[in-house]
Amino acid sequence: NAGVTQTPKFRVLKTGQSMTLLCAQDMNHEYMYWYRQDPGMGLRLIHYSVGEGTTAKGEVPDGYNVSRLKKQNFLLGLESAAPSQTSVYFCASSYSPAWGVYNEQFFGPGTRLTVL
């Protein structure tokens, strides 16, 4: 049982390049989330999903897109990377027996992204 995994662990991009971060969970959780963590800013929600095929905007969605084609995977895309997107990105998932019920979030190990 791997829990929540993220790939890649590290990445360096040049301004304007694109990339996709992959999050996978093997706990059959309904809810999945993407956060970014910056010094002094805590964890900020980028996008989240309450089930396969659904996505919703969080606090800081601009510049990012997401997809949840399969229940176990949640992809975060950067179409044209900017230096302001340099951050540590965490994926998380949680079990939800009903809509609006948020239980413990399980976090992945994070992806450290640098945009030059």
Added chain:
Amino acid sequence: GQQVMQIPQYQHVQEGEDFTTYCNSSTTLSNIQWYKQRPGGHPVFLIQLVKSGEVKKQKRLTFQFGEAKKNSSLHITATQTTDVGTYFCAGLRGGGADGLTFGKGTHLIIQP
């Protein structure tokens, strides 16, 4: 949007001293969760509080949820070096449409 304020941002204590971090919301929360993140690690769930006035304990950690469900606190008794890290609260408003909002965290630094 919803804001969850957490204080202090940093706390230096001598090993063996107590530590408290506070979380305040501008709106009533359905529940509140607490997480711990060790340096270089990822957040790990500690506890969830749901009921007004709820108090829960985990060994040296005591968690409280305010009567009005707008504030919460985490208190650690007799800190140890293993308590080092950042403690986050995360609040959920009623309805859950917007997900959890995390506070900015309190960094606990322990001096031996």
